[in-house]
Amino acid sequence: MPIDIPKDKWPGSIKKITLGATAAEGGTRAKSITLGGQTTLPYLHFEAPTPNSPAIAIEIKSRKPEDWSPLLAEVWGEAMNDPAKWAKKAEEAGADLIVLALMLADSPDDAVKAVKSVLSASGLPLIVWGPGQAEKDNELLVPVAEAAKGEKLVLGICEDKNYRTIVATAMANGHLIEARTPMDVNLAKQLNILITDMGLPADRILMDPTTGALGYGIEYGYSVMERLRLAALQGDSMTQLPMIVTPGFEAWKAKESKVGEGVPESWGDWKARAVHWETLTAVALVESGADVIVLRHPESVKRVKSAIEELVMA
Amino acid sequence: MALSGIQIYKMLPQTNCKECGFPTCLAFAMKLAAKQVELSACPYVTEESKKQLAESAAPPVRLITLKAGTEVKAGNEVVMFRHEKTFYNKPGLFLRLKASDADLAKKAAAADAYKVNYVGMDFTLDGFAIEADGDLSAAVKTVRGVSKRPLILISNDPAALDKALSQLAGETALIYAADPSKYETLADTAAKHKAVLTVRGDSLEALADLTPKIQAKGVEDMVLDLGGKTLGEWLTLSTQARRLALKSNFKPLGYPVIFFAGQNGPEKEPVYAAQAISKYAGFVVLDTFTPELAYALLVLRENIYTDPQKPIQVQPGIYEINAPKPESPVLVTTNFSITYFSVANEVEGSGLPAWLVVTDAEGMSVLTAWAAGKFDAERIAKAVKEFNLAEKVSKKRIVLPGHVAVLSGELEEELSGWEIRVGPREAVDLPAFMKQALN
Numbered sequence: 001m002p003i004d005i006p007k008d009k010w011p012g013s014i015k016k017i018t019l020g021a022t023a024a025e026g027g028t029r030a031k032s033i034t035l036g037g038q039t040t041l042p043y044l045h046f047e048a049p050t051p052n053s054p055a056i057a058i059e060i061k062s063r064k065p066e067d068w069s070p071l072l073a074e075v076w077g078e079a080m081n082d083p084a085k086w087a088k089k090a091e092e093a094g095a096d097l098i099v100l101a102l103m104l105a106d107s108p109d110d111a112v113k114a115v116k117s118v119l120s121a122s123g124l125p126l127i128v129w130g131p132g133q134a135e136k137d138n139e140l141l142v143p144v145a146e147a148a149k150g151e152k153l154v155l156g157i158c159e160d161k162n163y164r165t166i167v168a169t170a171m172a173n174g175h176l177i178e179a180r181t182p183m184d185v186n187l188a189k190q191l192n193i194l195i196t197d198m199g200l201p202a203d204r205i206l207m208d209p210t211t212g213a214l215g216y217g218i219e220y221g222y223s224v225m226e227r228l229r230l231a232a233l234q235g236d237s238m239t240q241l242p243m244i245v246t247p248g249f250e251a252w253k254a255k256e257s258k259v260g261e262g263v264p265e266s267w268g269d270w271k272a273r274a275v276h277w278e279t280l281t282a283v284a285l286v287e288s289g290a291d292v293i294v295l296r297h298p299e300s301v302k303r304v305k306s307a308i309e310e311l312v313m314a
Numbered sequence: 315m316a317l318s319g320i321q322i323y324k325m326l327p328q329t330n331c332k333e334c335g336f337p338t339c340l341a342f343a344m345k346l347a348a349k350q351v352e353l354s355a356c357p358y359v360t361e362e363s364k365k366q367l368a369e370s371a372a373p374p375v376r377l378i379t380l381k382a383g384t385e386v387k388a389g390n391e392v393v394m395f396r397h398e399k400t401f402y403n404k405p406g407l408f409l410r411l412k413a414s415d416a417d418l419a420k421k422a423a424a425a426d427a428y429k430v431n432y433v434g435m436d437f438t439l440d441g442f443a444i445e446a447d448g449d450l451s452a453a454v455k456t457v458r459g460v461s462k463r464p465l466i467l468i469s470n471d472p473a474a475l476d477k478a479l480s481q482l483a484g485e486t487a488l489i490y491a492a493d494p495s496k497y498e499t500l501a502d503t504a505a506k507h508k509a510v511l512t513v514r515g516d517s518l519e520a521l522a523d524l525t526p527k528i529q530a531k532g533v534e535d536m537v538l539d540l541g542g543k544t545l546g547e548w549l550t551l552s553t554q555a556r557r558l559a560l561k562s563n564f565k566p567l568g569y570p571v572i573f574f575a576g577q578n579g580p581e582k583e584p585v586y587a588a589q590a591i592s593k594y595a596g597f598v599v600l601d602t603f604t605p606e607l608a609y610a611l612l613v614l615r616e617n618i619y620t621d622p623q624k625p626i627q628v629q630p631g632i633y634e635i636n637a638p639k640p641e642s643p644v645l646v647t648t649n650f651s652i653t654y655f656s657v658a659n660e661v662e663g664s665g666l667p668a669w670l671v672v673t674d675a676e677g678m679s680v681l682t683a684w685a686a687g688k689f690d691a692e693r694i695a696k697a698v699k700e701f702n703l704a705e706k707v708s709k710k711r712i713v714l715p716g717h718v719a720v721l722s723g724e725l726e727e728e729l730s731g732w733e734i735r736v737g738p739r740e741a742v743d744l745p746a747f748m749k750q751a752l753n
């Protein structure tokens with residue numbers, strides 16, 4: 001019997017945004033990445049194709065982080081002492097782009113140097129995060145934005161209390177920004193409105209809805225992303241932006257990934273568990289609409305990449 | 315799909331005789347639509363209307379229960395997205411075992427015994443799928459020797475199934491699977507043993523053709539295998555099946571679906587199972603059992619199926635950990651389950667005694683509650699007084715979560731005579747802090 005499959009036709013669509021600039025586009029990246037453009041819910045090819053595959057970013061730091069799990073220290077090894085080497089290794093591990101997280105100990109000179117060395121070591125588009133304290137973020141991100149003018153970096157992380165300086169420097173130097181709000185559709189909209197009111201075009205915003213790890217609040221992030229995507233498709237222009245999520249950061253904070261000893265036997269093998277934790281957190285978020293997935297372990301990168309390929313394939 | 319009051323009214327006698335206790339048939343119809351009365355209150359409904367009304371009241375995805383010593387339910391779902399209401403019946407996680415496996419008893423016993431605690435709840439696997447690549451009856455007997463959990467029998471040999479199911483009297487098992495080429499005998503076997511029958515087809519059309527035929531043979535309880543060779547194909551099929559059931563009230567596909575997560579190898583299995591859990595599977599069959607994978611999948615399932623309206627919480631109060639004495643330290647946290655158990659498990663594991671004060675933060679994490687004004691100095695002070703903490707301890711010293719260090723000044727004012735200390739940010743670092751900083 002022929003079946004009439006209910007199909008959704010949406011009035012809205014996600015904006016296309018491009019990260020990174022090649023020589024032709026005024027930068028030095030080997031290639032740029034375009035995200036967004038979706039006209040329906042994730043990977044429902046019977047309604048519309050997926051115009052742009054989500055991208056995987058690997059998170060590296062400007063200095064060796066002391067609080068990362070030994071499992072991560074083991075896979076990245078010596079490269080963790082040098083962001084350029086780390087970036088290169090991340091590229092080899094299959095990253096589509098790099099997230100370079102600056103640290104509190106960095107001076108503006110250190111930050112610029114780290115960013116430049118990563119830009120010359122790897123041709124991938126780059127996202128740069130400040131250390132996460134408003135004043136310090138501004139102090140580091142402004143010189144970085146100027147030094148990398150035209151590269152179409154993504155600068156982050158903008159929050160409601162701290163977005164003006166970063167947005168201004170992104171506007172002046174041709175970059176994009178990452179706008180983070182704590183798991184709330186209206187707050188996300190509101191921040192995007194504030195940012196576009198400053199004059200930054202919407203297609204230079206990557207929206208970060210905040211996520212929790214598996215077992216630590218992932219369900220909130222998952223549902224907020226589904227709701228943001230639905231709002232966007234229904235035509236709400238201030239939610240029609242690609243989304244970035246940080247399952248690597250969240251999952252490696254969880255005890256399940258961080259700690260190998262003194263945990264219940266029913267938690268099983270540490271390394272395998274840690275990779276499952278990161279991978280499953282990431283895949284659930286891919287299903288709910290993530291466009292950039294920031295990971296930490298190469299094995300998770302491999303698995304999430306393969307999942308994305310299977311989802312994007314028509 | 316549920317009928318409206320007006321649609322129901324058209325099926326009533328429309329005589330307004332009042333015997334149902336309502337002044338008019340329309341008033342009764344409205345109450346029926348709101349599910350506040352039973353149809354049986356009207357003595358005059360025709361058989362035809364009764365049948366139609368019963369059909370419309372049936373859930374769009376049929377509730378299927380597999381039963382043995384334990385039970386697992388699937389179906390009865392009403393939404394496409396969890397935020398629209400909630401997902402109800404968590405997909406059953408089954409482990410596939412081969413009848414020919416020399417280690418069958420050992421493998422089944424290990425998986426059966428598996429138990430893991432997540433925020434105070436014990437989770438286990440739900441059952442076993444036994445593949446008849448050897449003597450099915452013997453394998454069923456072996457598994458029943460070590461496990462009382464529900465079974466899925468993978469075979470299309472009616473004689474072998476008949477024999478195996480005869481050993482499972484009183485249980486509801488799931489047969490895998492009938493397909494268009496050979497469904498009649500399997501339907502008979504399922505009917506005879508009151509088993510649930512999986513239906514498999516190359517397309518949704520093929521499935522929709524087959525389920526009514528099987529129903530006509532007396533089998534009401536079915537499960538669908540939608541096929542699909544990649545993540546993308548399966549997502550499409552399961553979304554379509556769920557939409558047809560929910561939005562079009564399309565009965566031939568109104569059954570829970572089963573998904574075999576190991577079909578493309580062990581490397582992809584975790585991700586396949588994860589998608590099936592988030593995207594509408596009723597039963598997920600694994601080929602691999604490892605504690606770490608089981609734990610991750612069970613937690614994912616719990617998270618996705620948590621009612622978005624009600625965060626999981628614990629009772630506010632004073633929790634005594636490792637038999638605290640009056641001089642033991644006092645720790646403060648919120649009543650969000652994940653928060654409470656992160657802290658309680660750390661302290662318990664360290665063997666150090668402590669009083670853990672759990673405040674009523676309406677089920678929110680430390681920072682969320684703080685940001686929402688549900689975890690502040692005033693509330694903490696109130697809890698300390700309400701729970702009469704001063705009478706229990708000799709050392710008036712309170713440890714705050716590191717994330718809310720900003721509260722310490724205010725809390726000092728609220729609780730005069732108490733020393734306020736700021737602990738580490740993460741619970742993992744609590745034992746070391748308790749040993750070093752709290753003497």
Ligand code: B12
Binds near residue numbers: 645656684
């Ligand atoms: C899930 C979540 C939510 C969920 C709620 C979940 C819940 N039931 O609490 C939802 C989506 C509803 C939510 C809402 C809001 N949220 Co919220 N949310 C989160 C998120 C992602 C995870 C929180 C979580 O569950 N953590 C896990 C638990 C276990 O952590 P925890 O309680 O802190 O416990 C740990 C430690 O504190 C420590 N600990 C706990 N107790 C104790 C005790 C002692 C003595 C010690 C030493 C240690 C210790 O041990 C635990 C493990 O290490 C965080 C961001 C993040 N990724 O962390 C934001 C976050 C907490 N939310 C935030 C905000 C602002 C909000 C809102 C105000 C925003 C809004 N939408 O309006 C609302 C407030 C709620 C309201 N108005 O109703 C902010 C807080 C900002 C800040 N620093 O002040 C955060 C940090 C996000 C951000 N980066 O902006 N949120």
Ligand code: SF4
Binds near residue numbers: 327335339
């Ligand atoms: S008893 Fe039946 S016929 Fe009589 S008023 Fe009620 S609904 Fe109408």
